[in-house]
Amino acid sequence: MDRFLSSFVHNVDAKGRVSVPASFRQVIASRGIRELFAMRSLSQPAIDVGGPELMEHYEKQMEAVDPFSDLYQELAIYAYGDGAYLKFDTEGRILMTDFIRAHTGITDRVTFVGVKNSFQLWEPDNFEAFRGALREKLRDRLTRDRGGSTSVETPE
Amino acid sequence: MDRFLSSFVHNVDAKGRVSVPASFRQVIASRGIRELFAMRSLSQPAIDVGGPELMEHYEKQMEAVDPFSDLYQELAIYAYGDGAYLKFDTEGRILMTDFIRAHTGITDRVTFVGVKNSFQLWEPDNFEAFRGALREKLRDRLTRDRGGSTSVETPE
DNA sequence: CCCGTTCCCATTGACGCCCACGGATGCCCA
DNA sequence: TGGGCATCCGTGGGCGTCAATGGGAACGGG
Numbered sequence: 001m002d003r004f005l006s007s008f009v010h011n012v013d014a015k016g017r018v019s020v021p022a023s024f025r026q027v028i029a030s031r032g033i034r035e036l037f038a039m040r041s042l043s044q045p046a047i048d049v050g051g052p053e054l055m056e057h058y059e060k061q062m063e064a065v066d067p068f069s070d071l072y073q074e075l076a077i078y079a080y081g082d083g084a085y086l087k088f089d090t091e092g093r094i095l096m097t098d099f100i101r102a103h104t105g106i107t108d109r110v111t112f113v114g115v116k117n118s119f120q121l122w123e124p125d126n127f128e129a130f131r132g133a134l135r136e137k138l139r140d141r142l143t144r145d146r147g148g149s150t151s152v153e154t155p156e
Numbered sequence: 157m158d159r160f161l162s163s164f165v166h167n168v169d170a171k172g173r174v175s176v177p178a179s180f181r182q183v184i185a186s187r188g189i190r191e192l193f194a195m196r197s198l199s200q201p202a203i204d205v206g207g208p209e210l211m212e213h214y215e216k217q218m219e220a221v222d223p224f225s226d227l228y229q230e231l232a233i234y235a236y237g238d239g240a241y242l243k244f245d246t247e248g249r250i251l252m253t254d255f256i257r258a259h260t261g262i263t264d265r266v267t268f269v270g271v272k273n274s275f276q277l278w279e280p281d282n283f284e285a286f287r288g289a290l291r292e293k294l295r296d297r298l299t300r301d302r303g304g305s306t307s308v309e310t311p312e
Numbered sequence: 313c314c315c316g317t318t319c320c321c322a323t324t325g326a327c328g329c330c331c332a333c334g335g336a337t338g339c340c341c342a
Numbered sequence: 343t344g345g346g347c348a349t350c351c352g353t354g355g356g357c358g359t360c361a362a363t364g365g366g367a368a369c370g371g372g
Contacts, residue, residue, distance in 0.1 A: 011353070015327085019352050042295045068217045070199050073271075074290055081269040081276075082287060084162040085179075090329055091352085167363070171317085175362050246319060247362085 002030050004114030009124050012108045017093040021112050024119055025092050036086040036094070038121075039079075040103045045126055047100050049086065050118030055079055158186055160206075160270030165280050168264045173249040177268050180275060181248050192250075194277075195239035196259050198231075201282055203256050205242065206274030213274075 008021040020028075028036070033051035041048050048054060058079035065072045086094045096106055105123040113120040113127065122130070164177040176184075184192070189207035195214065197204050204210060214235050221228045238255045252262055261279040269276040269283065278286070 013354060015355090017353090022351060040291070042291060042298060068220075073199060074293070076271050077269060077276075077287075078290055078294060080159070080161050080272050081163050082291075087328085089327085093352090095327080169364060171364090173363090178361060243318095245317090249362090251317085 002027060003116045004119040005116075007111055007113045007127075009109055009111050012096050012106070012110060016096045017089065018096060018110050019091065019093050020088070022092070024112060024114065025088075036088070037083055038086050038100065039083040040099075041120065044120075044130065045104050045123070046113075047104055047121040048115075048118050049121060054118060055083065158183060159272045160275040161272075163267055163269045163283070165265055165267050168252050168262070168266060172252045173245065174252060174266050175247065175249050176244070178248070180268060180270065181244075192242040192244075193239060194242050194256065195235050197276065198235070200276070200286065201260055201279070202269070203260055203277040204274055205277060210274045 004024055004027055006023070010018050010021070012018050028051075031051060035052065036049060037052060037054050039048045039054060058075060062072055062075050062079070065075065084097065084099055088094060096110065100106060100121060104121060105126060106121065107123070109124050111122040111124045111127040113122060160180055160183055162179070164180075166174050166177070168174050184207075187207060192205060192207065193210050194203050194205045195210075198217075218228060218231055218235075221231065238259070240253060240255065242250045244250060252266065256262060256277060260277060261282060262277065263279070265280050267278040267280045267283045269278060
């Protein structure tokens with residue numbers, strides 16, 4: 001039970017707060033994550049949330065780049081300037097800031113999606129559409145690769 | 157929590173004052189930074205702000221240049237000539253001087269961008285445009301040469 | 313003496329902490 | 343096996359605190 005799994009839809013209250021799923025909080029605690037870090041996903045209208053590894057991932061990549069190059073500077077701005085800390089309140093809730101809303105389209109509901117070592121925040125309809133498209137894509141690929149006599153069934 | 161992280165937009169009042177984000181002031185205090193340096197970014201319409209390491213960073217960068225060359229002279233003038241020490245008032249605010257405004261285009265709002273060991277001052281619209289372009293650039297790089305040594309990969 | 317700069321105080325709006333409620337779940341015991 | 347109970351979790355609201363902001367007063371240099 002140490003990885004983020006499954007997805008949950010939670011409500012945003014009038015103050016912009018959302019409860020982080022209890023199971024996610026458990027994972028966070030068991031991993032010893034103290035500070036929750038959030039980054040805009042590069043390819044999706046979603047926010048990636050996780051521990052410091054999320055940022056360290058980019059730091060590692062920066063090590064291979066000339067520290068005085070423009071690319072290095074740009075990576076630094078992306079890794080450090082384009083994210084935010086998320087603070088829990090005493091109830092285990094986080095705030096949907098403008099930074100999150102603008103990138104995801106979230107208003108009054110949020111889908112939490114577990115992605116192993118981190119999780120994502122989505123606007124529920126967006127995620128539903130994305131998930132549907134993703135399934136189809138994967139199904140096509142699977143049927144093709146397997147010679148595709150029958151469709152591939154996934155448990156719901 | 158000892159690095160400059162995330163970005164904030166603050167207002168400039170009629171006297172030219174802006175509140176430095178509380179979290180940045182906290183980093184400054186925890187690092188024991190006494191004097192805040194400000195100088196022009198070499199590659200962006202932004203001001204770099206930080207402690208003494210910032211100046212050392214510039215100096216290292218300039219070491220690659222012949223100290224008696226015109227380029228060196230020009231770099232020195234560019235970076236130092238218009239550089240400044242920033243003083244806080246009792247409220248934790250700094251002044252938007254003319255040289256800051258001229259280089260960045262800042263008028264009545266400022267974006268503070270954390271970049272690990274220092275932070276930057278941007279005119280909000282400029283930064284937003286820059287950030288958008290940067291995201292696109294990094295995303296292209298990600299999808300184009302996947303697995304390449306210089307590629308940028310997202311976690312998971 | 314005037315102007316710019318720094319200090320001090322007031323306001324307001326956001327955020328963190330506290331408590332309260334209701335539904336669902338799981339547990340215990342008959 | 344089924345009913346009742348305790349607990350946990352998601353949710354909502356009230357309140358105190360602090361940060362961001364704005365304006366006025368005092369100070370100092372030119």
